[in-house]
Amino acid sequence: MKKTTKLLVLLVTTLLFASCNSGDGLQYMPFLDEEGGNWGMIGTDGDVLFTKEFKEMPTVAMNDRFFAKNGDGKWELYATGSKPTVVGKDMYEEAGAFIEDVAPVVMKGKPIQFIDKEGNVAFTLGKVNGKAIEECTNFSDGVAIFKAGKYYGCINSSGKIIVEPQYLSINPANDGKMLAVDKKYENVEDRNKGKYTVLSTSGKVISEIPAKNFTDIGTQFVDGALMVEDNSSDGTRRKGLIDENGEYIVKPS
Numbered sequence: 001m002k003k004t005t006k007l008l009v010l011l012v013t014t015l016l017f018a019s020c021n022s023g024d025g026l027q028y029m030p031f032l033d034e035e036g037g038n039w040g041m042i043g044t045d046g047d048v049l050f051t052k053e054f055k056e057m058p059t060v061a062m063n064d065r066f067f068a069k070n071g072d073g074k075w076e077l078y079a080t081g082s083k084p085t086v087v088g089k090d091m092y093e094e095a096g097a098f099i100e101d102v103a104p105v106v107m108k109g110k111p112i113q114f115i116d117k118e119g120n121v122a123f124t125l126g127k128v129n130g131k132a133i134e135e136c137t138n139f140s141d142g143v144a145i146f147k148a149g150k151y152y153g154c155i156n157s158s159g160k161i162i163v164e165p166q167y168l169s170i171n172p173a174n175d176g177k178m179l180a181v182d183k184k185y186e187n188v189e190d191r192n193k194g195k196y197t198v199l200s201t202s203g204k205v206i207s208e209i210p211a212k213n214f215t216d217i218g219t220q221f222v223d224g225a226l227m228v229e230d231n232s233s234d235g236t237r238r239k240g241l242i243d244e245n246g247e248y249i250v251k252p253s
Helices: 012-022
Strands: 026-031 037-043 048-054 065-069 075-079 103-106 113-115 121-124 131-138 143-148 151-156 161-170 177-182 197-201 205-210 224-232 237-244 248-250
Touching: 048 065, 121 205, 161 197
Parallel strands: none
Antiparallel strands: 026 037, 037 048, 065 075, 103 113, 113 121, 131 143, 143 151, 151 161, 161 177, 177 197, 197 205, 224 237, 237 248
């Protein structure tokens, strides 16, 4: 059976977080003014841009662009305005948001592409080491995470691969760093024998943090700190902060 190309579109909460850090900014969000009605857009300042335009919920608007489904269930690109207007003629099976002035899309029978605000293809994600790129996230802190075969890697906003697909997981970038788990731990059943890899947004390995040091670890660095949890002798889960080298900034307390 032929595999279907997939596009991972981040949740609104992740888009909000990423937009605050990318400098692009979230502009409008979809809303319903009555149950069972059509969707409109409301700004982050609370002003309504338009109402009752779309039967299905559109994406959030960033960089003056958003996507909405047509009657055939295909995504189309729109420019923001009191009366939204279609940009270009292409229709997409799946679509992401405009972060870094480009957005990931999937057209039927084609690999994942990133388009610019006019709908033109900025770059296409093909194969890496003979494996097709079948999944890709939106950008966060200048980096998008893709999956080729079983493993994850990263591209920058020009489509250049900065991290080869050699990780079991990579969390979205923030604060210039990403937290990943190397594929060498794929068959390690004991979590305490594994390590987390801290990567820079240029793809450089910053450090490796032993998993045994914590019972749980956060997903993203914020202002140089990553939240961790540890169990005390009485079983209470206590939170602390570590730096990129795994050293405590604030011990669990």
